[in-house]
Amino acid sequence: MGASPTGWFIDDVTVYECDVADTTPPQVKSTTPSNGAIGADVTAKFTEGMKASTLNGTTFTLNRNDASTNVEAVVSYDGVTKPATLNPDSNLDAGATYIAKVATGAKDKAGNKLDQDLSIAGNQPKKWKFKVAP
Numbered sequence: 001m002g003a004s005p006t007g008w009f010i011d012d013v014t015v016y017e018c019d020v021a022d023t024t025p026p027q028v029k030s031t032t033p034s035n036g037a038i039g040a041d042v043t044a045k046f047t048e049g050m051k052a053s054t055l056n057g058t059t060f061t062l063n064r065n066d067a068s069t070n071v072e073a074v075v076s077y078d079g080v081t082k083p084a085t086l087n088p089d090s091n092l093d094a095g096a097t098y099i100a101k102v103a104t105g106a107k108d109k110a111g112n113k114l115d116q117d118l119s120i121a122g123n124q125p126k127k128w129k130f131k132v133a134p
């Protein structure tokens with residue numbers, strides 16, 4: 001490596017973790033499944049790393065469109081690759097429409113609650129609908 005015009009060399013770059021407080025709420029940036037899915041897990045990817053303990057059967061839920069009780073499922077979160085997964089205990093009903101929801105109780109590592117719509121005051125959950133193949 002040659003000298004730069006000012007005579008300085010850059011031989012090492014250290015990135016320091018900044019301790020500025022994180023006040024940005026997390027959001028869901030992508031979800032699965034899409035319509036027509038069969039036996040697929042329901043997943044939600046976030047804009048940043050989340051506090052794993054805040055992703056659970058209370059904050060990540062699935063309902064049949066016309067039912068008020070949650071589908072029995074196991075919720076897990078892999079903080080490394082970022083998707084949270086909801087794995088229903090039994091196969092979803094063919095042809096039925098389901099609504100998945102990540103509640104505002106889901107928090108980032110700094111404790112900021114999910115806010116899916118920044119244009120509305122307060123915190124909004126993320127909901128998405130999909131139809132299982134008939």
Ligand SMILES: [Ca+2]
Binds near residue numbers: 048
């Ligand atoms: Ca944040």
Ligand SMILES: [Ca+2]
Binds near residue numbers: 116117118119120122
């Ligand atoms: Ca909001």
